[in-house]
Amino acid sequence: MSASALHILVLGTLALIGVGLYGLLAVRNLIKVIVALQIMVKGALLALVMAGAAAGQPNLGQSLAATVIVADTVVAVVGLALAVQVRRHVGTLDVRALSSLKK
Amino acid sequence: MEVWLVLLLGGALLCALQAIRAQRLLASAIWLAAVSALVAIALYLIGAPQVAVIELSVGAGLVTVLFVFAISIAGEDAMTLPAAVPRPLAIALVILSAGLLGWMTLPALGITPPLAESSFAQMLWQERGLDVLVQVVLIFAGVIGVLGLLGEARAARTQVVPGPLPEKDGAAHQQEVHP
Numbered sequence: 001m002s003a004s005a006l007h008i009l010v011l012g013t014l015a016l017i018g019v020g021l022y023g024l025l026a027v028r029n030l031i032k033v034i035v036a037l038q039i040m041v042k043g044a045l046l047a048l049v050m051a052g053a054a055a056g057q058p059n060l061g062q063s064l065a066a067t068v069i070v071a072d073t074v075v076a077v078v079g080l081a082l083a084v085q086v087r088r089h090v091g092t093l094d095v096r097a098l099s100s101l102k103k
Numbered sequence: 104m105e106v107w108l109v110l111l112l113g114g115a116l117l118c119a120l121q122a123i124r125a126q127r128l129l130a131s132a133i134w135l136a137a138v139s140a141l142v143a144i145a146l147y148l149i150g151a152p153q154v155a156v157i158e159l160s161v162g163a164g165l166v167t168v169l170f171v172f173a174i175s176i177a178g179e180d181a182m183t184l185p186a187a188v189p190r191p192l193a194i195a196l197v198i199l200s201a202g203l204l205g206w207m208t209l210p211a212l213g214i215t216p217p218l219a220e221s222s223f224a225q226m227l228w229q230e231r232g233l234d235v236l237v238q239v240v241l242i243f244a245g246v247i248g249v250l251g252l253l254g255e256a257r258a259a260r261t262q263v264v265p266g267p268l269p270e271k272d273g274a275a276h277q278q279e280v281h282p
Binding site for chain 2: 001002004005007008009010011012015016017018019020021022023026027028029034035036039045046049050053054055056057058059060061062063065066067069070071072073074077078080081083084085087093095096
């Protein structure tokens, strides 16, 4: 991998993580929060593969990325199940409505 | 390869922005699938074909199906609510975070020549066996999550089934009696 490709990948990773972070901060719909989390994980995935290739250990980076994909999928599944339950019991997907748990 | 990487990552970034901005949840899920597909192609280009295949089948396939399933159960709840954090503050925080990450990462970039290491399969199954066990536990947690979703769908379906209508029964009874 060339140095310019490495720089492009770093910039792409930073941009994807930035968009995901913006979604986590700005969005109030629970399902879209999970979408934002998924976008952040895509950035992390690229970063892992890129770091492995840059450090001279591409297979280590790729095996870590495979683990991250599995963990990310499970997070999405459990998060979506929680969102469905919240929708059923609270009546909305708005994150702010969950503050009623404080009472 | 650099041109393709720029195109793919630029496209992924645009799709990610659309996924966050889309009003409809279904559109958001489809934009997310597009992000996964473009990232998978980029992974293939930089020499990680196994990870690209897993990402394409799981990230763009399974996760999208799960999103559509969850949206069909929870309902298309398009919300035009104000942001949880004021937008200028959110943008400033994102720029600050990305700037700090770039400041730490970019000066340290360098390419080390490939070291002698095991193959991908040997690395995953033998040298990182404990991690694979943790993945199995995680997959069981995911199965329990899917069971929760399916149980919710079944509960919603049984709630929709209407009970016997007393007025109709009464009318039918009268029709039977009077003639």
